[in-house]
Amino acid sequence: MPTETAAGAWALVLVLWGALVGGQNITARIGEPLVLSCKGAPKKPPQQLEWKLNTGRTEAWKILSPQGGDSVARILPNGSLLLPAIGIVDEGTFRCRAMNRHGKEIKSNYRVRVYQIPGKPEIVDAASELTVGVPNKVGTCVSKGSYPAGTLSWHLDGKPLIPDEKRTIVKEESRRNPETGLFTLESELTVTPAPGGAAHPTFSCSFSLGLARRRPLNTAPIQPHVREPLERIQLLVEPEGGIVAPGGTVTLTCVISTQPPPQIHWIKDGTPLPLASSPVLLLPKVEHKDEGIYSCVATHPSHGSQESTPVSISTSETGKEGPATGSVGGSGLGTLALALGILGGLGIATLLIGAILWRKRQPRREERKVPENQEDEEERAELNQSEDAEARENDAGGP
Ligand SMILES: *[C@@H]1O[C@H](CO)[C@@H](O)[C@H](O)[C@H]1NC(C)=O
Ligand SMILES: *[C@@H]1O[C@H](CO)[C@@H](O)[C@H](O)[C@H]1NC(C)=O
Numbered sequence: 001m002p003t004e005t006a007a008g009a010w011a012l013v014l015v016l017w018g019a020l021v022g023g024q025n026i027t028a029r030i031g032e033p034l035v036l037s038c039k040g041a042p043k044k045p046p047q048q049l050e051w052k053l054n055t056g057r058t059e060a061w062k063i064l065s066p067q068g069g070d071s072v073a074r075i076l077p078n079g080s081l082l083l084p085a086i087g088i089v090d091e092g093t094f095r096c097r098a099m100n101r102h103g104k105e106i107k108s109n110y111r112v113r114v115y116q117i118p119g120k121p122e123i124v125d126a127a128s129e130l131t132v133g134v135p136n137k138v139g140t141c142v143s144k145g146s147y148p149a150g151t152l153s154w155h156l157d158g159k160p161l162i163p164d165e166k167r168t169i170v171k172e173e174s175r176r177n178p179e180t181g182l183f184t185l186e187s188e189l190t191v192t193p194a195p196g197g198a199a200h201p202t203f204s205c206s207f208s209l210g211l212a213r214r215r216p217l218n219t220a221p222i223q224p225h226v227r228e229p230l231e232r233i234q235l236l237v238e239p240e241g242g243i244v245a246p247g248g249t250v251t252l253t254c255v256i257s258t259q260p261p262p263q264i265h266w267i268k269d270g271t272p273l274p275l276a277s278s279p280v281l282l283l284p285k286v287e288h289k290d291e292g293i294y295s296c297v298a299t300h301p302s303h304g305s306q307e308s309t310p311v312s313i314s315t316s317e318t319g320k321e322g323p324a325t326g327s328v329g330g331s332g333l334g335t336l337a338l339a340l341g342i343l344g345g346l347g348i349a350t351l352l353i354g355a356i357l358w359r360k361r362q363p364r365r366e367e368r369k370v371p372e373n374q375e376d377e378e379e380r381a382e383l384n385q386s387e388d389a390e391a392r393e394n395d396a397g398g399p
Pocket of ligand 2: 035037076078079080
């Protein structure tokens with residue numbers, strides 16, 4: 001209490017000193033009336049006084065006469081100056097010179113500043129979730145209709161948030177309405193949450209006009225949820241491709257490196273398997289009923305859950321000869337079987353054609369001379385064969 005009293009006394013001293021020496025600073029709210037008193041002037045006419053002003057409305061000093069019907073400012077019967085609705089253009093200096101009852105000249109000097117309190121600031125585009133380690137837009141604080149411009153500042157958990165151009169970035173913008181002269185401020189906050197921070201930080205923004213005795217205006221707080229970035233979940237299969245002989249073993253391993261380790265559950269053909277959490281699913285002695293589509297789901301208490309891409313597990317009779325049926329295997333195996341089948345078919349066809357040609361040539365061969373050696377004979381046979389094949393192709397090409 002004593003300190004407050006002392007401060008009050010000092011303020012009074014300063015005000016009086018200002019009034020006597022440098023003039024008085026007046027702040028007035030836009031649109032409201034302002035009355036400036038002419039010190040020393042008698043309360044009633046006849047008075048000897050002169051008001052003069054230098055504001056946004058006047059080019060230089062303008063002298064007001066008591067009788068003048070000025071719409072902007074009027075001298076009242078008691079000598080005070082009335083501005084019925086003050087505006088931004090009324091900012092400036094007002095002076096009055098009056099003769100008091102004892103014939104002494106008294107001067108009043110006012111510096112008038114106007115202000116407008118904006119609407120309650122708001123946070124727009126507020127983030128509901130922030131990700132650790134990457135820059136996230138928290139939101140944009142908007143204040144509309146202030147004069148002078150004033151400032152917006154952000155708070156985290158009640159403490160001022162100082163932009164550092166690294167983890168805390170604030171982008172500010174101000175616009176001025178050309179008609180009203182009032183300001184719209186925007187402040188966009190981007191933060192990069194550090195690992196291990198609060199899961200639910202509270203952000204708020206406040207507007208301050210920078211005038212004494214004017215409390216800042218606060219936005220409603222926002223509380224985004226901070227989460228660790230989810231690693232990509234991977235499902236590894238052994239044997240690769242997920243095809244196993246009946247009675248074989250399949251090992252499915254769910255790989256995710258988030259800390260703490262998440263709960264891992266398994267899904268087969270869309271149905272969760274009733275197993276305890278484990279990153280490994282072992283399928284020993286695989287039989288037909290084990291075939292299906294498997295995936296794993298990692299669940300974090302705070303970060304939600306993530307499912308792996310599914311894999312197909314199937315059995316294949318690898319003991320039997322001949323082409324695989326292809327119905328059990330995946331599409332890759334089917335294609336392989338088809339390719340093998342085509343190749344096999346081509347091989348058989350070639351053999352057949354060869355056999356036919358061989359037979360056709362048998363009688364001719366007897367008429368020919370006995371070749372000097374076996375190699376020559378084979379060479380000739382090959383040449384004939386290709387000639388004959390060409391002839392056959394030409395024949396086939398006809399009608
Ligand atoms: C009035 O404001 C001016 C500038 O804004 C400042 O220099 C001066 O000290 C103030 N006077 C009083 C009495 O507060
Ligand atoms: C002068 O008159 C106005 C309006 O009647 C009043 O508001 C103001 O306080 C008066 N000023 C003085 C110095 O008496």
